[in-house]
Structures are given as structure tokens and as C-alpha cells.
Amino acid sequence: MRAIIYSEPGSADVLRFVERAVPEPGAGEVRVRIAVSGVNPTDWQARRSGAAGFPEITPHLDGAGTIDAVGEGVDEHRIGQRVWVFLAAAGRPTGTAAEFAVVPADRTVPLPDDVGFDVGAALGVPALTAHRALTVAEDGPSRLAPGALDGKVVLAAGGAGAVGHAVIQLARWAGATVISTVSSPEKARLATAAGAHHVIDYRAGAPADVIRALAPDGVDIVAEVAFAANVDLDLAVLRPRGTIAVYANDGGANVELDVMTSMIRNARMQFVVLYTAGRQARDAAVEAVAAAVRAGALPVGDEHGLPLLRFPLEHTADAHRAVEGHAVGKVLVDVAPRRC
Structure with missing residues (x-):
């Protein structure tokens, strides 16, 4: 072969x-x-x-x-x-x-x-990682399904990436309102095509103010690809007892954290890697992703973001x-x- x-x-x-x-x-x-x-x-x-x-x-x-x-x-x-x-x-x-x-x-x-x-x-790494990121919140589900995220607001950082794309699709399939941050008009087009309800260029204006206007009570889950670069923005828009799920370190390997703001928010910061997530979390992700595939919720290609x-x-x-x-x-x- x-x-x-x-x-x-x-x-x-x-x-x-x-x-x-x-x-x-x-x-x-x-x-x-x-x-x-x-x-x-x-x-x-x-x-x-x-x-x-x-x-x-x-x-x-x-x-x-x-x-x-x-x-x-x-x-x-x-x-x-x-x-x-x-x-x-x-x-x-x-x-x-x-x-x-x-x-x-x-x-x-x-x-x-x-x-x-x-x-x-x-699918594989991107979709299973996205599922894990969306199911580590204190007040959230351990497995996604239609309606599992009803009433929740999800912020998909870097919505034009493979994991960010899967976050958008799975969160929308599960009923969340999805906001995505991107760095260019072309990436905004892709995040919109993936299904994000709102897309924000984080390099323009005051993205925290825009997100807060869209989600006055704050964001429930942030699926974060660049924690070091985005931690201040994440904390500024996170609701009390909200979760930042960090699945990559594109913004750098070290983070300077505002401890008091994090405490006031009762913020949860969950670091996510698929290989050590545990069998129970992995099996839940596989079952949910398979269901989303059967429902046609995870298409790929330019027209799907x-x-x-x-x-x-x-x-x-x-x-x-x-x-x-x-x-x-x-x-x-x-x-x-x-x-x-």
C-alpha cells in the first residue's frame, strides 16, 4: 500500500x-x-x-x-x-x-x-474538541443535543478556524446564541456561513462593548483559541459563573490574569485537550457529534464556512x-x- x-x-x-x-x-x-x-x-x-x-x-x-x-x-x-x-x-x-x-x-x-x-x-479532533469546550460549564450540559444550550450565549473566538467552525455549528445545533470574533472581513464571511448569529472584528473598535450590547447579561461559554491574547476581553464579557474553555495557545504560552476580576465573576477556566479528557467525556462527544452529523448539522466547504x-x-x-x-x-x- x-x-x-x-x-x-x-x-x-x-x-x-x-x-x-x-x-x-x-x-x-x-x-x-x-x-x-x-x-x-x-x-x-x-x-x-x-x-x-x-x-x-x-x-x-x-x-x-x-x-x-x-x-x-x-x-x-x-x-x-x-x-x-x-x-x-x-x-x-x-x-x-x-x-x-x-x-x-x-x-x-x-x-x-x-x-x-x-x-x-x-470531524475527529476539531469536532470532539469543540464538544468538550461546550460541555465544561458549571451550569451546562455534559452532552450536546438539540435544546441543550437553549438560552445560552456562546462566544467562539476565531470562528474561521476548524475548531471554531465546529464550535459555531455544534452550539447553534444545541440551541445557543452564537457570537464569533474574527480578524478580517473574509473570516467574518466564513463565521457567518458556519452559522454564527453575530460576528465581530476584534481588531476594530471596542469588541467588549459590542459583545455586551448583544449579551447584556454576559457570555455563558467562551471557546478560546488564544487565551493569552484575549483574556481581558473574555473576562470583560463573561457572565457570573461563566466558563472560558481554552483549547489552544495561539496567542502565546503565558497568561497574565486579573485575579480579582476572575474571582468576582466566579469564573471557571477550563483547559481542554482531547487526549486526556477521559473516556466518559470522549464517549459523550463521539455520540453527540455522530448525532449532529446524522442531522446534517456539520457540513464543510466554503459555502458552510x-x-x-x-x-x-x-x-x-x-x-x-x-x-x-x-x-x-x-x-x-x-x-x-x-x-x-
Whole structure:
């Protein structure tokens, strides 16, 4: 099979396009014929860190395709099932940047026949992270569903990013009023297309005043991509007992925090990373995201606020460079030939 591998840490140049034997699934595993592989910042960060004790790693956590073999203990009726894959390479050497990926069966989720592999490959890390960010509030639900966020106001910082896009879509599906902050008119267009009710350019005027005018009682949940840069704005618009869910450090690694304002707000600051969130939170996210997919609530593409940037498998290094360069949209690698 055709695959991408790396055996040492480094830049995208360490990625190699190779031929490897088709792997066989072990007990509790399935083999997925990958159609589309999704690329996340975590993938290039892992590549920079190295091969984690494995002789070689095939990168990428997310993808979509069709199960074509199952290991011992897995229902044979899953063969032929279209699925989306998440956390494929988490603690394992077999990610989705290959024609076949062997993964634990519980990291594959059925994909409806009327939902494309592009959607499936864009789920995983972004959608599950978004769900976690939206379900850590003191007064909020532990699992999203229609109506779960009725009456709540969600602020999606960086609504044109992959996680921000999923935050907007999932929050709106769950009934919230969604405000998004962006840095340009083009990103405003994307956040609006994703479903945000209100979009604010945080570089213009006084964004805290604008948000407070839209949400006089304050924001219930902030899904934050750049906490160090945005902490003052977040605290200025947060309601009492509101939550700031921090899922990335795009604004810097260190935060100067106004402790008294945080105390007066009874603010909750929840740091979010998918890998250590725990099985209960992960399972709740998978179930809710799967339901949202079935409901048609998580479409992708420019018209839905998430442009798709595509690369063939042999150009996976260029896909990594695009993500490292903060390309706007979702970067996908076409593993199988696309059908028109």
C-alpha cells in the first residue's frame, strides 16, 4: 500500500512517501481503507516531537473511509461500513495518511451514506474538541443535543478556524446564541456561513462593548483559541459563573490574569485537550457529534464556512506546511482517487 511515514523528528521534510505491506487488524481492531485523511495542528506538532518510541509512524489522527477487515472480537457485520476515524495515531504508529489504517474499533464511527468522506475526515479532533469546550460549564450540559444550550450565549473566538467552525455549528445545533470574533472581513464571511448569529472584528473598535450590547447579561461559554491574547476581553464579557474553555495557545504560552476580576465573576477556566479528557467525556462527544452529523448539522466547504484545501497523498508534506502556515480552512489529504 502507499503510505506516508517518518522515523525522526523534524520539519515536513522528514515525511516520506513509501510502499508498505497492507496491515492486518488484531483483536479489537478494524482495518479502514482510507479515502480522505484530515490534517490537524497536532499532527505536525507530533511530527516535530519525533516517533514516540516507534521505528516509524504513519501520521494523522483523523480520516474517513470504509472498514474492509476486522480483528478478533469485532462484529464482522462492520465490514463494508463507511466510517469516520478519530485519534488513529494517538499512542499508536498507524495513522490515516495511508491507503489502509488499522485502528481500535471504538475509534471508528459510522458515517451516514448521504454524508461525504470530506465531512468525516474533518470531524475527529476539531469536532470532539469543540464538544468538550461546550460541555465544561458549571451550569451546562455534559452532552450536546438539540435544546441543550437553549438560552445560552456562546462566544467562539476565531470562528474561521476548524475548531471554531465546529464550535459555531455544534452550539447553534444545541440551541445557543452564537457570537464569533474574527480578524478580517473574509473570516467574518466564513463565521457567518458556519452559522454564527453575530460576528465581530476584534481588531476594530471596542469588541467588549459590542459583545455586551448583544449579551447584556454576559457570555455563558467562551471557546478560546488564544487565551493569552484575549483574556481581558473574555473576562470583560463573561457572565457570573461563566466558563472560558481554552483549547489552544495561539496567542502565546503565558497568561497574565486579573485575579480579582476572575474571582468576582466566579469564573471557571477550563483547559481542554482531547487526549486526556477521559473516556466518559470522549464517549459523550463521539455520540453527540455522530448525532449532529446524522442531522446534517456539520457540513464543510466554503459555502458552510470551512474551505477545503486538498493535497494528494504524495504531497502530504505540503499539507503539513499549509497547516503550520495557518492556512484558513480544513486541510485534507486525498488518499483514494476522488469520484466526481
